[in-house]
Amino acid sequence: MTTILPRRDVVIVGFGWTGAIVAEQLTQEGLDVLALERGHWRDTSTDYAVNNAQDEVRYRYRDELFEDLSRETLTFRNQSNQEALPMRMLGSFLPGTNVGGSGVHWNGQTWRFLPTDFQARSHNEERYGADAIDEELTIQDWGVTYEELEPHYDTFDKLCGIAGQAGNLGGEIQQGGNPFEGPRSSPYPNPPMDMVAAPLRFADAARELGYQPFPGPSANMSRAYTNPLGVSLAPCSYCGFCEKYACGNYSKATAATTILPALMRRENFTLKTGAMVLRVETRGGRATGVTYVTPEGDEFFQPADMVFLCAYITHNVNLLMQSGIGEIYDPRTGEGQVGRNYAYQTMSGANVFYDDDFSVNPFVGAGALGQCIDEFNGDNFDHEGLGFIGGGYIAQWQTNGRPIEHHPVPSDTPTFGLGWKQAVRANYNHTIGIGAHGASHSRRGNHLDLDPTYRDAYGRPLMRLTFDFSRNDIAMSAYLTDRVEEIARAMGGNRVDVSPLKVPYDIKPYQTTHNTGGHIMGDSPDNSVTNKFNQSWDVSNLFLMGAGNFPQNPGYNPTGTVAALAYHSLAEIRRSYLQNPGPLVQA
């Protein structure tokens, strides 16, 4: 039996970064807002205490902050003609669970996309001709521009206290920043982090080669900071436990350290945990609310005037499919939009090995402590004759020296035994890794749909992921990896090992949690699931937040753009939708 609860103005599904942003913005309008989170409440000082947080076994290898696959997972195959099998353990990507979501365990590398990234098809066709875009690619323009998003990027920078050096202030190129970035309306709210030896060595080598290195934009605090909501963050202590870990020191901007202390005091906000949303209910083209189940198995219907899906991308897409909203994409016919244009990221790199006289001290680290170059991202370089479009940034981030995960050895080291052990000892403190963080362009065969065989703990079909890197991704990554190798060789070590993109895509080794697409935005219901305000074309009181909106994945970390898109959507909702509910863009 389903218990029907009292109506709310707004119900939010999933309480990570975007759920908190939606709640903070809409409670300001006096709306009655309820957030539903499948996981537990988490409190920074209690759950992530500094004397417990730095624990590799518990957090990295026993997945304490990540989603519990025994309840729901996805199945995976590289190609449509293969049988998909369940992702039984996490590996390639690490969605979060509990209050704060994946944003609890991010690195804090906070980028803006390039103005041309938002015109991925039209810009490249205009500059290189339509033939320059491989026919298997299904990339498209976003329907939103950098200029429209800029004020919202700025809001997020200030919310988080991002540390960095502006490269383009209102069109004026700034010394020491990223000269390729879009124009910023204001400088970063905090100065760059203090650099350790490895990123400085990378920057020296890059400069010698004629590039313009700059400090990576960081949500790890370079100094004490109080944000516009009145919430304070503490200076980062460079403990080396950011990515895959929670920060017990209030030094990494997360929903819990930037929004929740202000939001939770508002009387018109309520959070329910242990609330697993199974479906969005609709009637006559409108969402009437959501159905959720508690850990005890009690089922509730929560009526609401507006529904926001703020879960991880695969869960947002899954909720659309389980709710029968929109048509599921079929790669054979190209019809249907839900599940289309899933994309990922193309990661490659190199290790530079040094003699004993140079020590890296990798444990003096932070998630976004590094130096970058952007010469080979997006369309910052001439692609004429290269056979691909897009690119990525190249960086040296000194994130950690956690020894289960980080013990680099030369590639000809034995897999195990004495030779391995001695190589670990010889190289642990004398190796610098640099990497290319590259784009992933959406391709016809890559998509999400429902698995015919495997089911979740609630009896629903599992989401099925079909993914492999495109020809464009492979060629683009090979080009970037060559540039990585040139810089690595200029860094003065005694040996360089290159790690190219691994093809075919493998679900097991960790690569990045930057999964994108599946409920993409666009300028028409014929090419997208939402309009440029993240509003469902099919159900106008349903909004979808997150990287699922990306039509393809540029060569940057997604969180800054995820947040900017959310603020952009909410600004229009506050300006227009609340007075006049209905489609914000006419189809």
Place this chain on the structure above:
Amino acid sequence: MQLTRRAFLAGVSTFALTAASAAREYRGGIPWEPGKAVPPPVYDPEQTFLTSEERAFVTAAVDRLIPADEYPSASELGVVDFIDHQLAGPFGRGDIYYMEGPFRDGLPTQGYQAQAPALLYRQAIADIRDGLAAAGQPDFIELPDDEKDTLLTRLSKGEGELSHTDGKTFFDTLWQNTQEGYFGDPVYGGNRNMEAWRMINFPGARYDYRPWIDHGGEAVILDPVSVGGRMVP
């Protein structure tokens, strides 16, 4: 939930609803309990899974994976205790992994397709024992070191099929767990006295490295610290 009730008692205005839903409803402030923390699930010598025969296999195998030199071998650092404890708990049971059937052999890109890790160990060790016996060879623990290495290398390359499970999956899991026990925090039973951390000069669960940001390429050598507190060898 407990946290909410405490917040209520502390005077933070909160919730009112039915008992079942009130327990997980948060309103009017952040539930907070000063002085509380959630400590790690530490090593418990009573919580074991392996039989004595299986323990002997694991001991022999991990000491080929990380043998002794001037620094201790895997078993000398407690890696067998670590693995045994882990297999008896949520990891070994596969509590947070998707363990619904059907189980099928996948492509290498499709990841782990075996049963829960404890069962994987049990099946693989039995299969290896039976395979050696069928070939008229001595038990694994009695093989010369180079033959142990050959067998482990074959497993690591997916050569020589086991009858009930996948040999490469077993090797990968055993090797991963060995590294976890060797380099993980000593509260889980391995890395005794933080010897593995001393070997590479990893300072452990230290909180603040700000004094060493500007190290100029000089080695920073600090006594390691465990999440269980500083431990004196």
